[in-house]
Amino acid sequence: MRSKKHPLDSGGMSSTSPLVLITGATGFVGSHVVHQAISAGYPVRLVTRPGKDGALCSLYDASKNVDVVVIEDIASSDFTEALRGVGAVIHVASPNAGRSSPEGMISGAVNGTLNIVKQATAAGVKRIVVTSSLTALADITSDFYARRTHADTDWNEVTKESVLDGTHENDALCVYSASKAIAERELWKFADAHPEVDITTILPCMVYGPIAPGIKLTKEGLANYSTAAWFYQALLPPAGQQAKLKPVQDTVPMTVDVRDVARAHVLALSAAESSSVRRKRLLVAGETFLFKDAVEHLAKVRPELRDRLPDTSEAKPLLEQVNIMDTSRTKEVLGITEFIDWRKTVEDSVQSFLDIEKSWGETN
Secondary structure, eight states, X not given: OEEOSOOOOOTXXXXXXXXXXXXXXXXXXXXXXXXXXXXXXXXXXXXXXXXSHHHXXXXXXXXXXXXXXXXXOXXXXXXXXXXXXXXXXXEOOOOOTTSSOHHHHHHXXXXXXXXXXXXXXXXXXXXXEEEOOGGGTSOTTSOSOSOOEEOTTOOOOOOHHHHTSSSOTTOHHHHHHHHHHHHHHHHHHHHHHOTTSEEEEEEESEEEOOOOTTOXXXXXXXXXXXXXXXXXXXXXXXXXXXOBOOSSOOSOSOEEEHHHHHHHHHHHTTSOOHHHHOOEEEEEOOOOOOHHHHHHHHHHHOGGGTTTSOBOTTOOOXXXXXXXXXXXXXXXXXXXXXXXXXXXXXXXXXXXXXXXXXXXXXXO
């Protein structure tokens, strides 16, 4: 580990705000978590891989309450120095779908989670928040039009052995689904053995929304930017291309705004302890919509984009028997009263994509 910024200066910060270590700070969800943690008054220490530290240092250069540290490998590196003075951890980082072999995906997710959680516990950290996923509740290939309610007691029962049987080498989403489920199961085994640590997992469904403030992305960067990339490519195909939406949307129809996901992570830092509200496995989901709905809404509110939007004539509407996620415990434990309307998610996302495209022209 090496630090790439000045030591934290706590001047102006509340003495009751713990220093929060955040992993995955350059990612879609992680960047929003950082933004909201800072806005909530937390000093933060951001963990990043070699090569990504420069962008983070530039983004937060004027902040006295942000520190950036480089960790070679979250799954195996020593966090001793990175955890010095830390009072809470938000672990967002996880291997992206299709970026490594099935075995590498699973071991990266499991070992990445356990390595930082074990070291944080040994360092005396008492509050840990970990990003999980709908895929820890149900396999990504499940029928999401079965009028089923997903609850915090549900589990994707996939095993490591079944994923590594040689038949899933080209099924990145299936492997990603398994990696999240297996990593979370291992995390709760650790939590059960260490009741002195308050652990929360946040389980969002399909995460869409605008890019976090200040984040700069190249054309290639946006094309590979998690679920935001899917949204961008579906809603704003390159000008001049006669794109059509597929008859059936091939992603999960249950959606949530990235800002709500980040808000849940930050609120979890000050939520009631598990000893009083039981295991905090918190589902985060907004209103369901499809790309078809998003495009047709944009055609109404942004008519100047109509020539850019894809053809929706063959896309089927949302079926009534779509599954839902039970967010009642999340609202109870975190005090969230409502989630961002999907129309605002669509409008804000598209504006942020257009702003990023504009920046490409300005740098040419």
